Amino acid sequence: xxxxxxxxxxxxxxxxxxxxxxxxxxxxxxxxxxxxxxxxxxxxxxxxxxxxxxxxxxxxxxxxxxxxxxxxxxxxxxxxxxxxxxxxxxxxxxxxxxxxxxxxxxxxxxxxxxxxxxxxxxxxxxxxxxxxxxxxxxxxxxxxxxxxxxxxxxxxxxxxxxxxxxxxxxxxxxxxxxxxxxxxxxxxxxxxxxxxxxxxxxxxxxxxxxxxxxxxxxxxxxxxxxxxxxxxxxxxxxxxxxxxxxxxxxxxxxxxxxxxxxxxxxxxxxxxxxxxxxxxxxxxxxxxxxxxxxxxxxxxxxxxxxxxxxxxxxxxxxxxxxxxxxxxxxxxxxxxxxxxxxxxxxxxxxxxxxxxxxxxxxxxxxxxxxxxxxxxxxxxxxxxxxxxxxxxxxxxxxxxxxxxxxxxxxxxxxxx
Amino acid sequence: xxxxxxxxxxxxxxxxxxxxxxxxxxxxxxxxxxxxxxxxxxxxxxxxxxxxxxxxxxxxxxxxxxxxxxxxxxxxxxxxxxxxxxxxxxxxxxxxxxxxxxxxxxxxxxxxxxxxxxxxxxxxxxxxxxxxxxxxxxxxxxxxxxxxxxxxxxxxxxxxxxxxxxxxxxxxxxxxxxxxxxxxxxxxxxxxxxxxxxxxxxxxxxxxxxxxxxxxxxxxxxxxxxxxxxxxxxxxxxxxxxxxxxxxxx
Ligand SMILES: Nc1ncnc2c1ncn2[C@@H]1O[C@H](COP(=O)(O)OP(=O)(O)OP(=O)(O)O)[C@@H](O)[C@H]1O
Ligand SMILES: [Mg+2]
Numbered sequence: 193x194x195x196x197x198x199x200x201x202x203x204x205x206x207x208x209x210x211x212x213x214x215x216x217x218x219x220x221x222x223x224x225x226x227x228x229x230x231x232x233x234x235x236x237x238x239x240x241x242x243x244x245x246x247x248x249x250x251x252x253x254x255x256x257x258x259x260x261x262x263x264x265x266x267x268x269x270x271x272x273x274x275x276x277x278x279x280x281x282x283x284x285x286x287x288x289x290x291x292x293x294x295x296x297x298x299x300x301x302x303x304x305x306x307x308x309x310x311x312x313x314x315x316x317x318x319x320x321x322x323x324x325x326x327x328x329x330x331x332x333x334x335x336x337x338x339x340x341x342x343x344x345x346x347x348x349x350x351x352x353x354x355x356x357x358x359x360x361x362x363x364x365x366x367x368x369x370x371x372x373x374x375x376x377x378x379x380x381x382x383x384x385x386x387x388x389x390x391x392x393x394x395x396x397x398x399x400x401x402x403x404x405x406x407x408x409x410x411x412x413x414x415x416x417x418x419x420x421x422x423x424x425x426x427x428x429x430x431x432x433x434x435x436x437x438x439x440x441x442x443x444x445x446x447x448x449x450x451x452x453x454x455x456x457x458x459x460x461x462x463x464x465x466x467x468x469x470x471x472x473x474x475x476x477x478x479x480x481x482x483x484x485x486x487x488x489x490x491x492x493x494x495x496x497x498x499x500x501x502x503x504x505x506x507x508x509x510x511x512x513x514x515x516x517x518x519x520x521x522x523x524x525x526x527x528x529x530x531x532x533x534x535x536x537x538x539x540x541x542x543x544x545x546x547x548x549x550x551x552x553x554x555x556x557x558x559x560x561x562x563x564x565x566x567x568x569x570x571x572x573x574x575x576x577x578x579x580x581x582x583x584x585x586x587x588x589x590x591x592x593x594x595x596x597x598x599x600x601x602x603x604x605x606x607x608x
Numbered sequence: 609x610x611x612x613x614x615x616x617x618x619x620x621x622x623x624x625x626x627x628x629x630x631x632x633x634x635x636x637x638x639x640x641x642x643x644x645x646x647x648x649x650x651x652x653x654x655x656x657x658x659x660x661x662x663x664x665x666x667x668x669x670x671x672x673x674x675x676x677x678x679x680x681x682x683x684x685x686x687x688x689x690x691x692x693x694x695x696x697x698x699x700x701x702x703x704x705x706x707x708x709x710x711x712x713x714x715x716x717x718x719x720x721x722x723x724x725x726x727x728x729x730x731x732x733x734x735x736x737x738x739x740x741x742x743x744x745x746x747x748x749x750x751x752x753x754x755x756x757x758x759x760x761x762x763x764x765x766x767x768x769x770x771x772x773x774x775x776x777x778x779x780x781x782x783x784x785x786x787x788x789x790x791x792x793x794x795x796x797x798x799x800x801x802x803x804x805x806x807x808x809x810x811x812x813x814x815x816x817x818x819x820x821x822x823x824x825x826x827x828x829x830x831x832x833x834x835x836x837x838x839x840x841x842x843x844x845x846x847x848x849x850x851x852x853x854x855x856x857x858x
Contacts (some may be wrong), residue, residue, distance in 0.1 A: 518705045523694020523722040602667040
């Protein structure tokens with residue numbers, strides 16, 4: 193019976209090809225929008241995600257507190273991160289190996305670096321040998337400094353690609369030749385161990401000079417340590433085991449730091465905790481909102497398409513009243529007639545959806561190959577749009593079909 | 609009376625359209641035996657078609673009872689009625705009522721679709737039915753490619769294909785020229801004689817009427833045998849059987 197009804201539906205669509213296509217238009221537009229928007233939205237989300245994993249989603253940064261913040265206490269050096277804070281956190285990291293992987297400081301000092309007669313402005317960042325575990329700093333030449341070199345506060349450095357080029361000239365070869373050379377910073381001769389691959393963007397290390405934190409604190413900055421607190425740190429980075437422990441980690445850090453810094457109960461934190469997951473969440477939220485909005489528009493288009501189908505089915509039922517009468521005279525039950533028209537509506541809707549998905553696939557694959565994104569077609573979106581179209585066909589086809597089913601045989605036959 | 613295919617008792621059909629109330633059938637009682645070939649005659653508007661639709665379960669009487677092949681029809685729901693139409697009744701209309709988009713074969717197969725007969729058997733039986741009415745060479749033509757007589761033959765094949773108990777034909781020759789009409793009537797007679805199918809034919813044609821075993825005459829919704837002579841010049845005995853005209857005594 194199903195096969196028979198599908199055949200009937202197909203015959204009746206073929207009998208009115210142009211009208212059927214017009215009827216499908218809303219579904220075609222809705223389906224193609226849904227599939228292309230969800231596919232492209234997913235791809236975008238994936239890209240954003242990859243970017244952030246690059247920067248390290250399994251990482252929390254602690255930043256100095258804002259002395260102008262609402263509720264900040266008036267005290268000298270408010271919010272600055274000290275060696276004492278670092279040591280407290282270091283202890284916390286060792287006692288919670290299940291949550292934290294590592295801890296490294298970032299001691300930033302603005303300097304002028306010199307090689308021979310060339311001088312450039314740069315930023316020295318004193319950090320740990322584990323820096324590579326919390327920041328994306330792939331080397332293109334040489335190596336990073338070791339734990340030993342860190343503990344000895346050796347005069348060694350790893351240079352960002354732009355700093356290297358400023359000092360030694362442009363090009364891969366010049367950058368590679370920099371390894372092993374010596375530069376002068378604040379009167380100290382510092383040996384270049386490696387060069388970081390250029391990443392671009394404002395947050396990259398391209399303009400930086402990475403040295404062991406002791407080297408930065410003791411040799412480059414000299415005695416700029418704050419009384420009782422040690423040298424201020426621009427940030428402390430903590431590596432996490434997984435993305436899942438971010439909340440736990442934040443709670444531990446807050447407790448540890450408030451204790452170490454003697455923040456009175458009720459006072460606001462005089463430090464900030466930044467986790468890239470927050471930013472990631474916001475970005476993904478925006479992306480989801482846009483994707484969701486367009487998906488809703490596509491959904492509305494599908495519903496409008498459904499109303500178009502309902503309209504044309506009502507016309508069809510009226511046009512074919514006599515046919516319905518004949519079928520009933522020959523023994524069609526109400527259910528047979530209901531099924532015939534519902535299946536016809538669902539067929540229109542599904543074919544429209546297939547056509548729309550075809551357009552979307554062409555569009556998405558076109559964009560993907562143009563942008564070199566690989567396979568980004570969202571199969572769930574295809575399935576969702578087919579199911580949606582089927583539901584709309586059945587939903588909006590039901591009422592006209594019910595009208596057809598309830599026609600009295602004699603009245604349908606007598607209909608002129 | 610187990611041989612009665614149709615047993616109608618005191619059936620009335622009233623169309624109540626507000627101010628204009630039409631009594632289309634007024635207390636009609638009538639039985640049709642298995643294997644009979646019965647004509648229904650009467651002037652226009654006398655209720656012939658109404659009576660046919662009630663016999664054909666296309667409509668229900670306002671009052672009275674109707675037993676079809678022993679089944680009390682007032683107890684049937686819509687689905688059961690559809691089943692009875694499918695299995696026991698074969699309809700033939702004045703305007704053929706073939707589905708224009710379907711081929712002759714598909715039209716004839718339609719009642720079997722609703723009887724849930726499998727595709728292969730459907731085709732074989734539809735083909736056999738079309739061959740039986742002399743259309744074995746027109747299987748894949750659509751109705752608009754057939755003549756009136758051919759269309760009516762397709763309709764007859766379609767009516768017969770589920771082996772019904774009764775064939776109901778409302779003015780089957782009304783849209784045909786007289787020669788084609790005769791051929792169609794001969795086909796009915798043949799089916800009736802050879803296969804014992806009960807045939808009920810509504811007709812205005814006195815010649816057609818005279819070929820019937822029996823005639824039921826209607827006037828203003830009531831059974832009225834006098835009208836038969838008055839309108840068609842046909843004489844019947846008390847049972848409604850056609851009697852050859854007695855020559856007037858000079
Ligand atoms: N659906 C209806 N609504 C109102 N009146 C109806 C309806 N069907 C039939 N009638 C009326 O019932 C009466 C009998 O109609 P019916 O069609 O049975 O006549 P008929 O004998 O078949 O006439 P004809 O020879 O012209 O076909 C007529 O007066 C007709 O107007
Ligand atoms: Mg009539």
